[in-house]
Amino acid sequence: MNPLIKWLALRNFKFKKGYLSFAFIISILGVIVGVAALIIVNAVMTGFQDAIKQRLLSSNADIIVMKGGKPFDNYDYVERRIAKLPHVTGTEPFLYVPVMAVSSDASSAASASIRGCYPDKEKRVTDLPEKIILGDWEIFKRDKDGAVIGKILADTLGVTLGDKIKVISPLGRKTPFGIIPRTATFRVDGIFEVGMYQFDSSLILAHIDTVRKKFGFGNVVTGIMVKVDNPDNVKIVEKEIQKVLGQGYYAEDWISLNKNLFSALKLEKLAMFLILTLIVIVASFNISSLLMMNINAKAKDIAILKTVGADNSLILKIFIFQGFLIGLIGTIIGEVIGIGISILGEKYKLIPLPPDVYYIDHLPFNLHASDCITAAVAAIIISVIATIYPSLKAAKTEPVKILRSGEQ
Numbered sequence: 001m002n003p004l005i006k007w008l009a010l011r012n013f014k015f016k017k018g019y020l021s022f023a024f025i026i027s028i029l030g031v032i033v034g035v036a037a038l039i040i041v042n043a044v045m046t047g048f049q050d051a052i053k054q055r056l057l058s059s060n061a062d063i064i065v066m067k068g069g070k071p072f073d074n075y076d077y078v079e080r081r082i083a084k085l086p087h088v089t090g091t092e093p094f095l096y097v098p099v100m101a102v103s104s105d106a107s108s109a110a111s112a113s114i115r116g117c118y119p120d121k122e123k124r125v126t127d128l129p130e131k132i133i134l135g136d137w138e139i140f141k142r143d144k145d146g147a148v149i150g151k152i153l154a155d156t157l158g159v160t161l162g163d164k165i166k167v168i169s170p171l172g173r174k175t176p177f178g179i180i181p182r183t184a185t186f187r188v189d190g191i192f193e194v195g196m197y198q199f200d201s202s203l204i205l206a207h208i209d210t211v212r213k214k215f216g217f218g219n220v221v222t223g224i225m226v227k228v229d230n231p232d233n234v235k236i237v238e239k240e241i242q243k244v245l246g247q248g249y250y251a252e253d254w255i256s257l258n259k260n261l262f263s264a265l266k267l268e269k270l271a272m273f274l275i276l277t278l279i280v281i282v283a284s285f286n287i288s289s290l291l292m293m294n295i296n297a298k299a300k301d302i303a304i305l306k307t308v309g310a311d312n313s314l315i316l317k318i319f320i321f322q323g324f325l326i327g328l329i330g331t332i333i334g335e336v337i338g339i340g341i342s343i344l345g346e347k348y349k350l351i352p353l354p355p356d357v358y359y360i361d362h363l364p365f366n367l368h369a370s371d372c373i374t375a376a377v378a379a380i381i382i383s384v385i386a387t388i389y390p391s392l393k394a395a396k397t398e399p400v401k402i403l404r405s406g407e408q
Contacts, residue, residue, distance in 0.1 A: 002314075006321065023290045024326075030283025031330025031379055032337065037276045038375035039338025039367070040345075045269035046371065047346065047364030049262065053231075055196035056254055058127040059203070061092075061225030062234050065241060065251045071095070071220035078245060079224055085240045090124025090227035092117065095208050097215055099167040101149075103157040106166075110156045110201070114147075114167060116208030116221075125227045128192055128205065135161050135190030144210050146189035150200035154191045163188050167204070169215050184214035195361055226251075280379050283330070284386035287323050291390035295319065295397075303399035312395035319391035320384060327383025331376050338375070342367050 065082065072078075075093045083091050095116035102109045119141040123129050129137040133151065140146045147165070159165055169182045186206055194200055212218065228237050234253035241251040255262065295302070302315060342365040345351065351363035 002317070023286065023293060027283065027286040027290045027326050028330045028333075030286050031280060031327055031383060032334040034276065034280035034283050035331050035334025035375050035379045036338040036341070037279055038273065038378070039335065039372055040341055040365075041272050041276055042269065042371040042375065043338075043342040043345075043365040043367045044363060045265065045272060046368055047366030049265045049269070050366050051364040052196070052258075052261070052265075053254075055194055055199075056258060057231060058131070059194045059196065059199045060254065061125050062228045062231055063226040063238055063241070063251050063253045064223050064257070065226060065245070065249060066223035067249050071217065071222055073218065073220045075221045075224060078249070081244050082224060082226055082241055085237060085244065087228045087230070087233045087237050088226060089229050090121070092121040092125045092225045093208070093221040094223060094225055095211050095217060095220070096222040097169055097171065097211060099169050099204070101153065101157060101204065102166045102168065103159055104164045104166065108157050110153060112149075112153060112167070112202045112204055114204045114206055114211055116211030117205050118208055122205075125225045128194070131192040131194050132190045133193045135188070137190060140189040140205075143187060143189050144207050145185075145187055146206070147186035148190040148192055148205040149188060150203050151191050151193040152197065152201035153204070154188070156201070159188055161188055161191070165204075171215065182215050184211075186210075277378060277382075280382050284382045287326050287383055288386040288390055290326075291319055291323060291387055292393070294322070295390055295394045299397060302394055302397045306397065306399045315397070316391045316395040319394050320387045323387030323391075324380065324384050327380045330383070331379045334379070335372060335376060339367060339372065341365075 065078065067078075079091050079093060082088060097114045097116070099112055099114055100109055101112040119129075119137070128148070132148070135148070137148070140148050149159075149165070154160065157165060164185050164187050166183055166185050169184075171182065186204070192200075208221070212220075226237065226241070228234055231254065234255060238251045238253050242249070245251075305315065345363065346365035349362040353361060353363055
């Protein structure tokens with residue numbers, strides 16, 4: 001860029017104390033607030049989405065394979081076929097039973113679900129063994145009548161390690177007197193905390209053979225949990241599973257199982273970005289107003305420049321460069337503030353949330369470079385666009401009229 005343009009643009013920033021100086025500060029502050037808000041909100045929305053994704057994947061499989069929604073017995077064959085597929089790193093059959101959990105003294109109860117699992121295979125599919133906060137997974141592996149339950153469920157029932165819980169299943173047995181619910185008793189060998197309400201408040205893990213025996217199931221499973229090497233490969237693996245197993249079986253990945261949730265989060269992130277961009281647009285009005293006032297204040301200087309040979313493009317570039325500088329300064333400071341708040345907010349978990357409402361226990365911040373770049377580019381472009389009309393007006397200044405009016 002022409003050094004003369006830079007020099008003149010920077011020289012015009014040297015306002016005397018008064019309204020122009022105040023307007024200049026307000027213009028920059030508007031950009032700062034807009035950019036910082038864009039970064040913080042994008043970090044929160046991205047963090048919220050990633051936190052939910054992480055918790056879902058840590059306590060559940062990437063893909064669940066079922067057969068017509070009913071238990072099936074040829075699960076050994078199905079598991080072997082799936083385990084041979086590319087990208088598959090672990091498989092585990094499971095048996096799901098909805099129950100009502102009751103404390104040993106029957107003083108409290110809560111709706112829950114038992115997932116019969118193979119403790120030796122659980123680590124290949126989920127991170128629940130690593131989420132144990134009380135107890136020991138190894139003890140649970142050896143205790144056929146043991147169970148591992150979520151922290152919120154344990155608090156609701158008022159139980160801890162070594163206590164017994166009674167579970168009642170609506171899938172009862174038929175008798176001459178009608179259907180009688182089945183009951184079973186388990187010893188609490190461990191308490192886990194995933195950080196996601198739906199798991200911590202209702203999930204019970206028990207040995208699959210014990211669940212079959214106590215609830216009258218034969219050698220069947222509800223489905224097979226599948227873990228892949230990368231969550232982004234689930235669609236590829238899902239298609240391969242369908243191809244290998246054929247009709248009668250269906251596979252659902254974590255994206256499909258939570259499609260509505262993640263679609264809503266993406267739409268909300270886009271809506272928030274568009275709404276907060278309005279802050280930058282409002283700041284651009286301040287930039288436009290500042291340049292208009294500056295042009296009126298410097299009208300004589302512009303006229304003199306044109307009389308000594310400055311063409312319209314030079315005048316145009318001077319004021320566009322001024323708007324660009326305002327946008328750049330505001331963007332840099334806004335980026336620093338937005339990034340700083342996002343980092344501190346995540347590091348110190350500054351904003352706690354009720355997990356039963358928001359699935360997670362604190363407001364997460366997760367910065368993506370693309371979000372920071374998008375906010376910066378959008379702010380600078382809007383700032384430059386705001387200079388076009390004032391710059392064109394300055395370029396059309398007629399020096400003769402301005403100098404004559406000055407003489408009079």
